[in-house]
Amino acid sequence: AQSVTQPDIHITVSEGASLELRCNYSYGATPYLFWYVQSPGQGLQLLLKYFSGDTLVQGIKGFEAEFKRSQSSFNLRKPSVHWSDAAEYFCAVGGDSGGYQKVTFGTGTKLQVIP
Amino acid sequence: SAVISQKPSRDICQRGTSLTIQCQVDSQVTMMFWYRQQPGQSLTLIATANQGSEATYESGFVIDKFPISRPNLTFSTLTVSNMSPEDSSIYLCSVEVYNEQFFGPGTRLTVL
Numbered sequence: 001a002q003s004v005t006q007p008d009i010h011i012t013v014s015e016g017a018s019l020e021l022r023c024n025y026s027y028g029a030t031p032y033l034f035w036y037v038q039s040p041g042q043g044l045q046l047l048l049k050y051f052s053g054d055t056l057v058q059g060i061k062g063f064e065a066e067f068k069r070s071q072s073s074f075n076l077r078k079p080s081v082h083w084s085d086a087a088e089y090f091c092a093v094g095g096d097s098g099g100y101q102k103v104t105f106g107t108g109t110k111l112q113v114i115p
Numbered sequence: 116s117a118v119i120s121q122k123p124s125r126d127i128c129q130r131g132t133s134l135t136i137q138c139q140v141d142s143q144v145t146m147m148f149w150y151r152q153q154p155g156q157s158l159t160l161i162a163t164a165n166q167g168s169e170a171t172y173e174s175g176f177v178i179d180k181f182p183i184s185r186p187n188l189t190f191s192t193l194t195v196s197n198m199s200p201e202d203s204s205i206y207l208c209s210v211e212v213y214n215e216q217f218f219g220p221g222t223r224l225t226v227l
Contacts, residue, residue: 044218100146105158
């Protein structure tokens with residue numbers, strides 16, 4: 001069965017500092033990997049996705065993530081955090097489930113940005 | 116992409132009652148998905164709904180508690196039946212388009 005682990009429940013960074021959110025996945029084949037962001041009272045927004053090809057993927061809002069098969073990781077990074085980045089971030093893995101993609105979410109990492 | 120709307124956006128209900136949540140997509144899609152997000156928790160898949168057939172439920176979820184309808188390729192409903200305070204959650208509808216899942220804004224349900 002596929003699974004996702006986000007080891008950090010809560011992270012606090014200063015505005016302007018760099019950010020890395022960790023994600024480890026378990027899946028038998030090459031996975032589809034996603035990062036979503038959920039701001040308070042808002043729906044889920046896709047930041048970026050990895051399906052195949054270049055292991056470094058660029059997303060919206062200046063985020064990027066790197067797929068490392070050897071480490072089963074898909075960490076999310078941003079070089080300089082803005083106060084508006086404060087939100088909850090979910091890593092997810094998708095796998096084929098008989099004609100459609102079944103997506104499993106991690107438990108999320110809540111990001112706090114301090115001035 | 117896909118634009119998804121849900122009704123209601125939020126509701127407060129009494130225990131023992133039922134609530135039906137509607138999900139409308141702006142394009143025809145084969146599969147629709149219903150998720151639950153309990154307070155402070157991640158998303159958990161409830162069921163997958165394919166047009167014209169019965170929904171497929173994940174472990175821990177049953178049709179009697181969460182009946183789903185899928186009358187056409189752009190619409191689905193999820194009913195939360197015989198509610199208890201433990202059903203207080205955000206319920207989200209999603210669709211898959213080209214291997215990417217798009218989510219509705221969610222329905223925030225509070226059961227008293």
